[in-house]
Amino acid sequence: MRTIRQAGSAELVAKKSRFLCVLRRVDSESRAREFVARCRKEHPDARHHCYAYVVGDDAEVQKSNDDGEPSGTAGMPILRALHHNELTNTAAVVVRYFGGVLLGSGGLIRAYGTATGRALEEVGLVRREPARVVSIAVDHSTAGRLDNELRAAGYEPADTRYGALVEFDVAVPEPDTTAFERWIDEAAGGNARVSPGERTFLEVAE
Known part of the structure; x- marks a missing residue:
């Protein structure tokens, strides 16, 4: 759509x-x-x-x-x-x-x-691509590096929360969710907690 x-x-x-x-x-x-x-x-x-x-x-x-x-x-x-x-x-x-x-x-x-x-x-029109909001929780020592890697890979965090852990919310195209979770696990050295969340849509210019 x-x-x-x-x-x-x-x-x-x-x-x-x-x-x-x-x-x-x-x-x-x-x-x-x-x-x-x-x-x-x-x-x-x-x-x-x-x-x-x-x-x-x-x-x-x-x-x-x-x-x-x-x-x-x-x-x-x-x-x-x-x-x-x-x-x-x-x-x-x-x-x-x-x-x-x-x-x-x-x-x-x-x-x-x-x-x-x-x-x-x-x-003008934009295409709405189905996506999932993926929440990533990491410790503070990992957060800065992971934030840079997310942005470099084209995954701009929609929200970042700071508490005992740092949590990033990232919208990921639905077909790429499993591969994204594996990539996060490697990028964070196995120290990330990844939780797929609600459905959303990414807008892609045509």
Whole structure:
């Protein structure tokens, strides 16, 4: 799955109607609804505020809304654009300022889909790779060297805690977890306590 790299927008003008697509990352359906409501408040003079969103690690929550446009001509083209790019945790609102000329069903479908596609090109995408948060506990005499070796190998600790031991949290791609644990054991001279933790995702630019 992918998500958008950053929030952003793009617009399309078709037969004097202005279609402004605004994109945001969202991590829950409630956040997606809040975003839609905010767009309505920010564009009160627009005729329509059509939207779609996909939320969840496996894109399990999906919704679209035509907001008064003919059924299937607005929300679904927006949602198809999100599906086409394999996106999740993404909400798209297309605000339409009516220009006085009817576009017909085909014209609406093209306009809403194209506006969304332009916005996606503008903000860019990142791939979400499944990973595990691995906790590594070592004594203080080993911590400095291990920290350097982690960073040199491209494993930037997400968190470091100091107590009786020093603990590092590192996000590791799921297929590499077993090999990573072996590498840590060797790097720490067998003195590390390694604990695989919760699932997370690493973002990889495309």
